[in-house]
Amino acid sequence: MTSRYIARIYFIILFVISLFETRVFNFVSLNLFLAYIPLELCFLLDLFKPRKKFEWPIFIIFALIFILLVPNTFYMVTDLIHLNQFTFDFYVQLNLIEWLYFTFLLLSVFFAIYCMALIFVHLSHFTSKLWLNRCLLIALMFLNGLGIFMGRFLRFHTVHLITRPFTIITEVISALNGSSLIFISLMMLLQFVILLFIKGIRMAH
Numbered sequence: 001m002t003s004r005y006i007a008r009i010y011f012i013i014l015f016v017i018s019l020f021e022t023r024v025f026n027f028v029s030l031n032l033f034l035a036y037i038p039l040e041l042c043f044l045l046d047l048f049k050p051r052k053k054f055e056w057p058i059f060i061i062f063a064l065i066f067i068l069l070v071p072n073t074f075y076m077v078t079d080l081i082h083l084n085q086f087t088f089d090f091y092v093q094l095n096l097i098e099w100l101y102f103t104f105l106l107l108s109v110f111f112a113i114y115c116m117a118l119i120f121v122h123l124s125h126f127t128s129k130l131w132l133n134r135c136l137l138i139a140l141m142f143l144n145g146l147g148i149f150m151g152r153f154l155r156f157h158t159v160h161l162i163t164r165p166f167t168i169i170t171e172v173i174s175a176l177n178g179s180s181l182i183f184i185s186l187m188m189l190l191q192f193v194i195l196l197f198i199k200g201i202r203m204a205h
């Protein structure tokens with residue numbers, strides 16, 4: 001079974017389960033879907049690689065769609081903050097309900113990390129130039145960090161990039177300061193560690 005089919009089967013199973021969870025983590029279904037879309041778009045990037053001049057506009061449009069949506073994948077990692085709804089007072093008793101929700105949310109985050117890892121692997125061989133592939137990965141990590149900051153703290157959604165582009169530009173520029181840049185850097189660090197783990201696993205083989 002290939003890596004992409006593992007992702008697809010995992011997504012279907014987890015998405016179906018999430019449809020029945022409407023009490024505590026009712027946001028997971030949408031976030032899973034948004035996290036999964038960029039993976040399929042990444043697989044399709046090769047089909048849109050321009051080989052002739054007239055193919056460039058189509059590639060640029062498709063690449064922009066991918067860039068706008070890809071932060072949704074790693075964004076799901078920040079859903080871990082919703083675990084603060086539980087006390088996890090394990091010194092008192094074992095509350096299985098809390099740990100069921102813990103497992104469910106962590107499985108969703110694992111899925112997002114797996115999708116992000118597959119995207120990184122795919123883009124690391126996207127062109128024949130190693131330096132260009134590395135630049136693409138660094139740029140993607142930064143855009144992911146920026147996108148997560150916009151979504152988590154400024155409460156912008158992907159659709160707002162189309163409906164309110166100038167508002168987003170204005171608010172993002174005004175919101176960029178030392179703290180926000182550190183947050184973006186932390187998100188980049190997390191992604192870099194994932195990439196480092198991927199390389200370590202490959203070297204082990």
